[in-house]
Structure formats: structure tokens, C-alpha cells
Amino acid sequence: MTKRVPISFEFFPPKTDAGAEKLKLVHQDLQYLNPEFFSVTYGAGGSTRERTLAAIEEFNGKGTPVAPHLSCIGDDKARIAELLDLYKSQNIKRIVALRGDLPSGQVGLGELPYAQDLVRFIREHSGDHFHIEVAAYPEMHPQAESFDADIRRFIEKVNAGANAGITQFFFNPDSYFYFLDRLAKEGIHIPIAPGIMPIINASNLIRFADGTGAEIPRWIRKQLSAYGDDSVAIKDFGHEVVLKLCERLIAGGAPSLHFYSMNQTEPTRQLVLDLGLA
Numbered sequence: 001m002t003k004r005v006p007i008s009f010e011f012f013p014p015k016t017d018a019g020a021e022k023l024k025l026v027h028q029d030l031q032y033l034n035p036e037f038f039s040v041t042y043g044a045g046g047s048t049r050e051r052t053l054a055a056i057e058e059f060n061g062k063g064t065p066v067a068p069h070l071s072c073i074g075d076d077k078a079r080i081a082e083l084l085d086l087y088k089s090q091n092i093k094r095i096v097a098l099r100g101d102l103p104s105g106q107v108g109l110g111e112l113p114y115a116q117d118l119v120r121f122i123r124e125h126s127g128d129h130f131h132i133e134v135a136a137y138p139e140m141h142p143q144a145e146s147f148d149a150d151i152r153r154f155i156e157k158v159n160a161g162a163n164a165g166i167t168q169f170f171f172n173p174d175s176y177f178y179f180l181d182r183l184a185k186e187g188i189h190i191p192i193a194p195g196i197m198p199i200i201n202a203s204n205l206i207r208f209a210d211g212t213g214a215e216i217p218r219w220i221r222k223q224l225s226a227y228g229d230d231s232v233a234i235k236d237f238g239h240e241v242v243l244k245l246c247e248r249l250i251a252g253g254a255p256s257l258h259f260y261s262m263n264q265t266e267p268t269r270q271l272v273l274d275l276g277l278a
């Protein structure tokens with residue numbers, strides 16, 4: 001039997017009224033699974049500021065804590081301070097602090113060019129009010145100078161005041177365990193939740209992986225392309241692959257699982273149920 005570990009779910013802010021209505025239902029469905037928190041992404045440079053705020057306002061105070069993502073690249077300290085004050089006034093206690101990626105065409109890194117600068121700024125501005133999560137990359141961030149340099153950058157975020165990490169999605173559990181071992185050797189033992197990407201649709205998955213530097217192992221790519229448009233076969237295969245991945249991560253000591261829900265109830269709900277984590 002799988003050990004029970006806490007779970008959390010990520011949403012992105014919907015672009016349309018219909019999307020916002022649908023997300024309310026997804027939130028309800030996933031809330032039954034008793035997650036530790038829901039997080040809501042934030043477009044770099046403030047590009048989704050209003051929509052992220054609207055989603056946070058919608059779900060805050062409805063039982064499960066919410067955790068806004070906050071990115072710093074291309075933004076300025078005053079605007080970030082405003083958000084921190086707002087979240088504090090809404091009794092929000094957790095923030096996912098990120099650098100973000102500048103939308104194409106936007107130039108200028110802003111006053112806080114890296115996530116470590118943002119973490120430091122949050123601590124300076126809000127003290128210990130927020131529990132700060134930061135991004136972790138078991139397969140290395142695509143712009144890092146090297147794997148070792150990326151590990152050092154991650155440690156800088158911890159030293160700046162991050163409490164925990166959430167990883168980019170991956171399908172090779174060894175990369176996660178190796179990443180944890182490397183951090184442990186440097187004396188870093190903060191909890192790092194694997195980010196779990198359910199397999200819903202082959203072309204979207206490949207697009208996300210290409211954009212984030214996450215690797216889709218050859219055997220998964222080949223199976224997905226062999227299934228073509230057969231969405232049932234993709235769903236069944238994806239469920240089995242991700243379920244086994246989660247089981248191995250939990251058996252190997254992952255402290256919790258963070259699901260990239262893609263604003264959909266399924267297949268995340270079924271994975272959580274089959275893992276016995278609800």
C-alpha cells in the first residue's frame with residue numbers, strides 16, 4: 001500500500017468567464033480530495049496580475065488554503081510589495097516565488113532579476129509571514145550554466161529564506177532522487193515536492209516539455225506517437241505511467257506531491273484516488 005503523503009494542486013488563471021466557471025467546479029471536485037493547498041500561477045511581468053488576483057479571491061477562504069505564485073522578472077519592487085501586502089491582508093500564508101519568463105517582446109529584467117532576489121525581498125518586506133516555496137529542476141533549468149551551477153542557485157534561494165521546493169515535472173524518478181542527494185550533501189534538507197504532470201494529451205505534453213527543458217523519455221514519446229489520435233489509449237497509458245511514477249516517488253521518500261491539474265478534474269482526481277491519497 002502507498003504511504004499517505006499530502007497533495008496540492010496547481011491552477012492557471014482562466015482567460016474567459018466560461019473558464020472561470022469551469023474552474024469553480026474543478027476546485028470543488030479537487031477540494032473533496034483534501035489537498036494541503038491550491039496554487040495559482042502568475043504571468044511574468046504581471047501579465048496575468050488581475051486574473052491571478054481574481055482566482056485567488058474566488059478560492060481564498062473556501063476551506064483549503066490558496067498559494068499565489070509570484071514572479072519577479074520585469075516587475076518592480078513597489079508592485080510586488082503591493083501584492084504581498086494584499087495577500088497578507090487576505091490572510092494568505094503561502095507563496096510560490098519564481099523568477100518567471102519574460103513574455104516575448106518584453107525587455108528589461110526589472111529590479112529583481114532572479115528568484116533568489118524575490119525570496120530575499122519577500123523576507124525583507126514581510127518577515128516570516130509567508131511560507132515560501134521555490135521552483136526546483138531535477139533535470140536542470142534550461143538556462144542554467146551547468147547542473148552544478150543550478151544546484152548552487154537553488155541553495156541560494158534556500159539561504160535567502162525559501163522554506164520548500166516544488167519541482168518542474170519529470171518522468172524519470174532517478175533525476176529527483178539524485179537532486180535530493182546532491183542537496184543533502186550540501187546540508188540542504190528542505191521538503192521538495194515532485195511536480196506531477198498528468199498525461200492528458202500528447203501534443204500539449206510535448207509542447208510543455210520542449211518549453212521547460214523537461215525530458216519525455218523515448219519509450220513514453222514512442223508510445224504516445226504510436227497511439228496517434230486514440231485519446232482513450234493515451235489516457236490509459238498516461239494513467240499507468242504517472243501512477244507508477246508517483247508510487248516510486250512516495251516509496252523513495254517524496255514528502256508530498258504537487259499536481260499540475262491543467263484546470264481539469266481528471267486525470268488528477270483518479271490518480272489521487274488510485275494512490276489512496278484522498
Ligand code: FAD
Nearest residue numbers: 041042044069098099100114115135141143144153166168
Ligand atoms: P531562478 O531560480 O531565478 O533561476 C532561473 C535561471 O537563472 C536558472 O537557470 C538559474 O540557474 C539561473 N540563475 C539563478 N540565479 C542566478 C544568478 N545570480 N546569475 C546567473 N544565473 C542565475 N513561471 C511563471 O511565469 N509563472 C508561474 O506561476 C510559474 N510557476 C511555476 C511553478 C513551478 C513549480 C515551476 C517549477 C516553474 C514555474 N514557472 C512559472 C516557470 C519558471 O518561472 C521558469 O522556469 C523560469 O525560467 C525560472 O524561474 P525560477 O524561479 O526557477 O528562476
